[in-house]
Amino acid sequence: MNANALPRLAVTAGEPAGVGPELLIRLAATSLAANFVAVTDRRLLERAAARCGAAIRLIDDDGLPVDHRDPGTLRVRHVDLGAPETPGHPDPANAQHVLSTLLEAADGCMAGRYDAVVTAPLQKASINDAGVRFSGHTEFFAEHSRSQVVMMLASPELRVALATTHLPLSRVPAAITAEGLQKTLHIVHDEMRAKFAIAQPRIAVLGLNPHAGEDGHLGREELDIIIPVLDALRAQGMTLIGPMPADTAFVPAQRSRYDAVLAMYHDQALPVLKSEAFDRTVNLTLGLPFIRTSVDHGTALDLAGTGRADPSSLIAAVTMALDLIARRRAA
Structure with missing residues (x-):
């Protein structure tokens, strides 16, 4: 070369x-x-x-x-x-x-x-x-x-990956599976290390439901799928935060805790990113x-x-x- x-x-x-x-x-x-x-x-x-x-x-x-x-x-x-x-x-x-x-x-x-x-x-x-x-x-x-890929949008201030991409909202809950979530988090973790040179990435994982399900009162996806996956991957050495309520995950006090966010669906997190850095945000395909x-x-x-x-x-x-x-x- x-x-x-x-x-x-x-x-x-x-x-x-x-x-x-x-x-x-x-x-x-x-x-x-x-x-x-x-x-x-x-x-x-x-x-x-x-x-x-x-x-x-x-x-x-x-x-x-x-x-x-x-x-x-x-x-x-x-x-x-x-x-x-x-x-x-x-x-x-x-x-x-x-x-x-x-x-x-x-x-x-x-x-x-x-x-x-x-x-x-x-x-x-x-x-x-x-x-x-x-x-x-x-x-x-x-x-x-x-x-197997993951969509990530990244600005100088924030990186957001998606567990699901271009799906109607009605189909999102069924698309959140333990197997799919594990694969997605492995890709995000490995690519944060390879592409961004972060040795031990800290990944914030959003809940699917309002208030991250509120202990099952607003939906059981967090209890039945998301939390067990996060616990299993933490046992493998990943640094995972959550599931976090999406309405507070992006406040300044929270952002210093993580290097990237995994959102459950397209419009859960991307409006925050684009409203802050529309002309500086890049769509990046991981995997x-x-x-x-x-x-x-x-x-x-x-x-x-x-x-x-x-x-x-x-x-x-x-x-x-x-x-x-x-x-x-x-x-």
């Missing part, structure tokens, strides 16, 4: 009609020391650059290492669109294009062609409207790599055989085509990916 080579990041543009292509143009304008490879349609990027009023030099990716990147340059791994994009109006005809970009990024990482993948937001409904069952990046990469980070926001269809989309979250996702690559190389 060339010690001076810049990390190669596959960056997918996500939904062609969303803000993703414009975010990639803004990313290319930065001086970040990375070899960005945009996995999308070259013509889509050209049109996005025109909307942003940005000068961009697009280079066909040859797979070779580089030790320098000039701001305003972007390598491209071309993947044909199914139909020309109309900003703000997703077209199911582009569903296969989006999925093909994800496959290229994942396969490239597993084959060693890329050091990490960073994803811009996509439109799940548009893919489902095309007749393809799809619940999100996290689940797609997990299935494709045959991995994959490669590094994957993402923005913490959606396609922002109302902004698409205006050139005004804020690239802060994408820059944060790239910065975290670079930090994880550097830590992996050092290890």
